[in-house]
Structure formats: structure tokens, C-alpha cells
Amino acid sequence: MKCVFENEYQNIPELTKGGITRYVENHLPPGSFLSAVICGDLYTAVRRADPENQKAIVLIARWFDSYFPGLTGRENFSNWINKKENA
Numbered sequence: 001m002k003c004v005f006e007n008e009y010q011n012i013p014e015l016t017k018g019g020i021t022r023y024v025e026n027h028l029p030p031g032s033f034l035s036a037v038i039c040g041d042l043y044t045a046v047r048r049a050d051p052e053n054q055k056a057i058v059l060i061a062r063w064f065d066s067y068f069p070g071l072t073g074r075e076n077f078s079n080w081i082n083k084k085e086n087a
Contacts, residue, residue, distance in 0.1 A: 008063050013052040016060065024068060027084025037061055039074045 012020070019030030029035060033053055036045035037060050049057055064072050071080050 008059065008066075011056065011059055012063065013056055016053055016056070023080070024071065027080055029081050034060070035077070038064060038072050039077050040072060041074075 009017070016034060019034040022028040023030045023034070023038070030038070031048075033045055033048040033050070036042075036048055037057065042061075045057060045061075046054070053060070070076060
């Protein structure tokens with residue numbers, strides 16, 4: 001994903017970047033960890049994170065909050081996914 005915020009984005013684990021790209025650009029639901037981060041469910045996100053994402057969870061959450069706040073939160077997450085289905 002080409003990103004203006006390359007400094008922050010480059011520190012996100014590669015597999016997680018794929019989920020971010022599919023979610024942001026294609027309205028596809030990411031895996032359980034990233035879905036929990038996007039929805040703001042920290043407890044679930046921590047439980048589902050692999051070791052790489054455990055180290056990056058705060059960065060990922062801040063990155064979404066800073067650059068895609070309209071796509072975060074449970075309701076926005078559902079609306080974004082449904083937008084693809086209704087297109």
C-alpha cells in the first residue's frame with residue numbers, strides 16, 4: 001500500500017499491512033486481530049495478536065486513529081464492510 005505516512009506504516013508487520021490494504025481499499029474484512037484493533041476492542045486484539053503484532057498493536061491503533069478515523073469503531077467497521085457488499 002502506497003502511503004504518505006511511510007515512516008509509521010513501514011513499522012507495521014508485513015502480513016498486517018496486507019489486511020490493512022484489503023480493508024481500506026477493497027472493503028474486505030481483515031483477520032480477527034486487525035478487526036479487533038479497528039473496532040477498538042483492545043482486550044480481544046491483545047488475545048489474538050501474534051508476537052509481531054503484540055509489539056506493534058499501539059502503533060497500528062494510533063496509525064488508524066490518525067489517518068483513517070472514519071473507518072474505526074464497531075459501527076464504522078460494519079458500515080465500511082457493508083459498503084462493499086452493497087456496491
